Amino acid sequence: MEKPRFVIPLRVESNKGRILNGLLVVVAVLLSFAYLQINLVEAFRSLPAFVGFFVQNFFPANFTNIRSYLPLVAETVLFAIVGTYLSAFFAFVCGLLMSEQTNPYPLVRTSVRMVISFLRNIPVLVWASLFVYIFGIGNMVGLLALTVATLGFLARSYADSIDEIGSSKLEALRAAGASYWQILFHGLIPEFIPSWINWTLFSFEINIRASSILGMVGAGGMGIMIQTNIRLFKYREAFALIILLVLLVLLTEFAVNQLRKRIA
Known part of the structure; x- marks a missing residue:
């Protein structure tokens, strides 16, 4: 007697839809950055200066009052x-x-x-x-x-x-x-x-x-x-x-x- 073979269906269409949705999200994010003229590289470059300003001016906290x-x-x-x-x-x-x-x-x-x-x-x-x-x-x-x-x-x-x-x-x-x-x-x-x-x-x-x-x-x-x-x-x-x-x-x-x- 031939054993039943279990076939796992591949949801190709579903996967294509997910990939397409993911690409649309990525494109929307990139277009938003471009429209808002946000430069992440420049933001990361200024991060050390921000941390230095914060540490120098905010530390230590003054609980006198x-x-x-x-x-x-x-x-x-x-x-x-x-x-x-x-x-x-x-x-x-x-x-x-x-x-x-x-x-x-x-x-x-x-x-x-x-x-x-x-x-x-x-x-x-x-x-x-x-x-x-x-x-x-x-x-x-x-x-x-x-x-x-x-x-x-x-x-x-x-x-x-x-x-x-x-x-x-x-x-x-x-x-x-x-x-x-x-x-x-x-x-x-x-x-x-x-x-x-x-x-x-x-x-x-x-x-x-x-x-x-x-x-x-x-x-x-x-x-x-x-x-x-x-x-x-x-x-x-x-x-x-x-x-x-x-x-x-x-x-x-x-x-x-x-x-x-x-x-x-």
Whole structure:
């Protein structure tokens, strides 16, 4: 009896497509470098001068005024906390209006999605610059910029998560005569809570970094002091703040990961 022969098909067409896509990416990158007139060779040549300038002017970091920096660290964290969870509340409401599971009116869903898309596609620094022009320099600018920018991101994420929840449980509640609020609190929210926690914590991590950057346009926090020190050529004081910022980000990531594990 002849043994069956196993033939491994060669996906020639698939491999040709991958090679073609790879070549297109390489060509696009090279054309981008040419259009932007970026000279990588010159950049690598200037790297030793940059390192020398950084070592000479930024080392060692000056932590003499460390106590005066701590309120700035607190401001940065509080910006992220208030901005994240204030936007999380409004984003949940917008997510309900954007989801087919909870909103049967297409016109309302489309209108809210258009507004959220507008908010989401404007960078947080642009929001901060606009609010500085309207309200002047201050903590309110940072809070508003973070809240508006995070609202657009979270609302879209929440709406997608709500849409992914199986409709069978919600339909069963509707068939049993449950009201809208009973369906919301007993059917939707228990299923949605894990996604809400993950997306909100992820946004909090991002906002820790963003709140420090916002300070560079006058929105308070650590960023404004980093910018001030650099403008005054106090590089060692600025480097001390940068180190504090890095430690703050790392500590936040560690704490958020531990919180996720405990919740899971």
